[in-house]
Amino acid sequence: MTTTTALHTANEFIARHIGPRAEDEHAMLATLGFDDLEALSASVIPESIKGSSVLGLSDGQSEAEALAAIKAIAGRNKLFKTHIGQGYYNTHTPAPILRNLLENPAWYTAYTPYQPEISQGRLEALLNFQTLISDLTGLPIANASLLDEATAAAEAMTFCKRLSKNKGSQQFFASAHCHPQTLDVLRTRAEPLSIEVVVADEREVSDFSVFFGALLQYPASNGDVFDYRELVERFHAGNALVAVAADLLALTLLQAPGEFGADVAIGSAQRFGVPLGFGGPHAAYFSTRDAFKRDMPGRLVGVSIDRHGKSALRLAMQTREQHIRREKATSNICTAQVLLANIASMYAVYHGPAGLQQIARRTHQLTAILAAGLKAMGVNVLPVHFFDTLTLATGSATGEVHINARAAEINLREIDNDHLGISLDETSRQADVEALWALFSGAQPSFQALADATSSNLPASLLRQSAILEHPVFNRYHSETELMRYLRRLADKDLALDRTMIPLGSCTMKLNAASEMIPVTWAEFGNLHPFAPAEQSQGYQALTDELEAMLCAATGYDAVSLQPNAGSQGEYAGLLAIRAYHQSRGEERRDICLIPSSAHGTNPATAHMAGMRVVVTACDARGNVDIEDLRAKAEQHRDQLAALMITYPSTHGVFEEGIRDICAIVHDNGGQVYIDGANMNAMVGLCAPGQFGGDVSHLNLHKTFCIPHGGGGPGVGPIGVKAHLAAFLPGHANMQRKEGAVCAAPFGSASILPITWMYIRMMGGAGLKRASQLAILNANYIARRLEEHYPVLYSGSNGLVAHECILDLRPLKDSSGISVDDVAKRLIDFGFHAPTMSFPVAGTLMIEPTESEAKEELDRFCDAMICIREEIRAVENGSLDKLDNPLKNAPHTAAELVGDWTHPYSREQAVYPLPSLIQSKYWPPVGRVDNVFGDRNLVCACPSIEAYQEA
Structure with a gap:
């Protein structure tokens, strides 16, 4: 007889995700002296903070059920033909790169290449990326990627501040022709540092000596290609450094920023084969002069030798990393966008210099034909010189054109009531040009006639004269066979999770299940522009709403922002929320941040960026926060105390029993408690930071919640907050709260959020709790097996560790x-x-x-x-x-x-x-x-x- 239960689809995912089988679990528990997981958990988690944090989460679904559910969500997104531009463009991801890199666990499950001997493949791909950027920007040194164009611009601003000769200046010039989202992030980053961002038309600047630095857009956001040579000289004469946000595809045809005097070039590599993804993840780039290399933010791949004298690659100048320099760090960046940088580098390898220039010329030619046709129809096309973007003065007809566009399932850029923008890209075709003409009144011209008559609209004086990408790596692998083998050859050099356990403490290298990864490359998620009208992104809205609710249930917080696109950005957004909260209460004086000496290095670096002064508190011999030292310093600074930053379980791998007392001390002295969520993998389902005293936490979705590390990025670092901080979560021009953006897109690296949604949906509340318990079991099993060979440095009062252990x-x-x-x-x-x-x-x-x-x-x-x-x-x-x-x-x-x-x-x-x-x-x-x-x-x-x- 068939039972009703047997008719339901079995959810095997929890057992697939968790490594130990039932008999193994029992054996490991016996080694530790426990009968079951509940008894082990009861001995590890302090009594004062026990309590489920996943109430309200449903039972887990099977892989098939969850995929069907997220497919239905994805189907609610509407994919119009997009001509919005503004730094985001449609692109073709070459199929061999899609299959052999983006969808290949040998690439996406690898860790940051801190161990160079087992990372030579991805280090070579990153070296290719650096070479690509250096070649196109005309600057000799480039890093291995940053988070997005807007945050790269913010890094350039603080970079200029450190190096400019105008030491007394607090003013940074930003061209009004920069992308709006870049200006927003600049303002967010500048305010805590008392930097004034002056936004104006660079052609109207009269006094160049008042600025320590400047940011220009090339080509401009509205499409213009300006000749910046004389302007750069004027800024230099005033002792200001100049950063240029440049479009990489345009640079295959235009003079490089380094050739007209720029000190820094920044931008996005998105249009080199990386899907739109509703805003990310995308690799930003940063290049500069050789003299400035030791002040450059982010990671840098360099060439060295091994002990046999053979050429070998490594991350260079690692002492610049934030975990070494702490509050003296030049940046808190701890996540690059390695996977996306590697896609972009392989896009250049596959197409080669001639192929890239052909794509650029074709894109520009179509734009020139589009402009010529619009002019023939009486439309006022504003840019005289342009690459791929046009701004049109449409006056009272603007609204009607947008209505026509929506009816034709076309998105144009909404500038204001009198202007609109159109951008073309490598996916554009003749039919797209003709469809755009059809949005305007008047007889359509002949495409072929205009194609025969139209020439370049690029300024002759700015046409690129220097060669690009001459290195053999960009001139060999142009057949699919060659590229496929090259990618395999690089992957074979490396160790990733598809080969072996990566037992990195604090980094949580866990399974990135195939069923979680599948939706990432669906067109419904991958091909949506981040500034598409809200009615077209209902699927993403449902996904983010549900994911925010899931993360609230898992953490005990009241609200979540998914915008921060790295753990470092989550830390930063969390401290900004605390800072804004104090300011809203008239307590601007609160700027002291207490940080235990054991904290991760990004914590003090982030506090400095948020305009706070760091006071270090001591730890005791067992690695716990010294509560009496904390109390003394909290009371000493009670009138200026802004926050405590603490990692829980501690960085030493221990659940500190005094955490509630620690939080109470900070609150009693007027501060807020920031709990670093790096170690959430020990807590989900067992205890919740939002319930035992935390006011804000960032979560590493690329750790606890299964987004893969991608060889050193992407990452997602959302923050959860209690209700009183919800009003101070990151804003965005495309959201209800317009100010306070910490990255370029409203939902950061949106296209990889389905990974976490799938993980939580399949695990359910019970599965998430079990995952935490098994993480604790596995760590204690290793500690017990190795303790007679290597001392385990820290443990709780019961002799047990949390989810990680330290061998001395x-x-x-x-x-x-x-x-x-x-x-x-x-x-x-x-x-x-x-x-x-x-x-x-x-x-x-x-x-x-x-x-x-x-x-x-x-x-x-x-x-x-x-x-x-x-x-x-x-x-x-x-x-x-x-x-x-x-x-x-x-x-x-x-x-x-x-x-x-x-x-x-x-x-x-x-x-x-x-x-x-x-x-x-x-x-x-x-x-x-x-x-x-x-x-x-x-x-x-x-x-x-x-x-x-x-x-």
């Missing part, structure tokens, strides 16, 4: 000379990415296995760590040489193995330290990379043609 390797350095670096590199020989090194404590490894790893993988990692400890013991007792041993020489390459072997240990010990590796061996492409050589001999673009040929 400092005693081994003293007894054997083996460093944490040596252990990290030796793990590569075992096929593992190293855990987080030397954070938050120098000389330690922080391990977070997540709930997605099976017991077999946990044991494989533990076996590797135990084997390494035996090798260290052999060094300690003299069985292995102190300097010439498998740890000091790790990782070992295949080339070294087949060469002359001079080491006192065997080849087998070097590359097959455990028998299990014989069946599945990862071969690192390079030996240990020389960081010092790379920084002393800084090369951050593809090697010269001569060097390439010599190699």
Whole structure:
């Protein structure tokens, strides 16, 4: 007899997401001395904060059910032909890039390339990106991407402030011809730093000496191509630095900013094959003069050598990273847009210089034909010189044209009651031009006749004379076969989650399920312009409304903003909300931010950017916040106290029992509590920051909520707030609250929000709670298995850790000379990415296995760590040489193995330290990379043609 229950679709996803099977779970619990997960949770979570935070979330759905539900949501988006422009353009993602990169877990599940030996593939792709940007902008050094064009402009502003000779100036000039969303983000970023953004027409500036820097748009947002050469000279004469926001496709035909004197070039690489995605994620770029390279924000890929003298890549000048410099950091950026930068770089590799210029010329030619036809019909076309965008003075006919456009399912740019804009792109065709003509009254001209008669509308004096993309990488892989193999060759060099556990503490490298990823590349989500009319984005509105409600249920907060497009931006938005709250109450004096010494480095950097002064509070010997020191400093600064920034569970991997007292102390002294959500993977379903004292938290959707890391980005860092802060969430010109934007698009990296929606919908409340419990179980299992070999540095009062544990390797350095670096590199020989090194404590490894790893993988990692400890013991007792041993020489390459072997240990010990590796061996492409050589001999673009040929 068939039961009713059997007729329902089974939800197997929870078991698919969580690694350990039932029998494994029982075995691990027995190792720890617990009968079940509830007993373990009860021992780990402090009594004072227990309580479900997922009440109201439905039961999880099966993968098929969830995909059907989100397909229905996606279907509510209407895909009109879009000519809005304003920094966002339709583009073709080449199919081999879509299939072999964007949809390939070897690329999207990789982590930031901090371990260069196992990241050579994506580092090469990023070096290609840097070369692409440097070539097109005419500036010698470019970083490996930023978050979006608007935030890159904000970084350029503070960059100019640091380096300008006008030290007394607080004024930054921003052209009125910049994209509006860029100006909005500039204003947000400037206000806490007491910078005045002066927006005006650059042609009307009379005194250039009052500014420390300037931002120009090239081509202008309204389409004009201005000759900025003389203007740049005038700004320089006034001791101001000049940044230019430039369109990359236009730069294939126009003179490069660096060639007409710009100090900085910034912009978006979106139109190089990256879908619109309702605003993101997209890779921004930042390039500058060589003299300024050490002040440039973001990450920088450089060329170095490995220990064999072979060329190798690495992240250069890593001491600029915010976790080192803290409140002295030049930026709080901790997330790039690596996956999107790699798409853009491969778009350039695939098309090559001739292909890119052909796309640009065709786009411009269609725009010129469109303009000629409109003029023939009596329409007032304003730009004299343009690339792909026209502004039309349509006067009283403006409304009628927009009505006609909507009826024809066409979107034009809404400028004001008397003007509208039209942008073309690589997807535009003759039929699109003719459809645009049809929106206006009058007889349509002949397309072919105008095509025969129309010439370029680019200014002859600004046509590009310099060559672009001459390096062989941009001139070889133009067939699909070649590109497919190139992408495979790069991916084979790297370790990502598709090969092995990545046990990075605080970074939560968990499963990015295929069913979560599928909707990302649906046209209904990917092809929508972020400024499309609201009635066309009802699917996204439903998605974001539901996701905000889900995140409120998971955190205990009352409202959520999805706009911040990185964890760093979420931190920033959270502190801005606190700052605005105090100002609304007439308490502008509150500018002190208390930060524990163990905090993640972005915290003090963010506080500085938000205009706050940082006061560091102490931690005790067990890694907890020293409550009495916190109390003393809160009381000392009670009249100026703005906020406390605290990570929970702590950065040391412990649930601090005094968290409610900590929050109460801050509140009693007039401050607000910001709880960093980096470690939410230990809390969802078990306790909620919005219920035990938090006023605001940012959430890393690219950690706890399953958006993949993408090799170092994308990320999403929304913030949750209590009701009294809801009015101060980030705004946007396209939202009800018009001010306070922290990034260019209203919903940030909107196109990857379906990943988190799918994860929460499939897991449901019970599944999310179980995931947290298994994350805690897996971490404690590893800690228990390894504690007799390596001291576990911190634990709670019951001897248990949260979702991560820290192994102390400092005693081994003293007894054997083996460093944490040596252990990290030796793990590569075992096929593992190293855990987080030397954070938050120098000389330690922080391990977070997540709930997605099976017991077999946990044991494989533990076996590797135990084997390494035996090798260290052999060094300690003299069985292995102190300097010439498998740890000091790790990782070992295949080339070294087949060469002359001079080491006192065997080849087998070097590359097959455990028998299990014989069946599945990862071969690192390079030996240990020389960081010092790379920084002393800084090369951050593809090697010269001569060097390439010599190699």
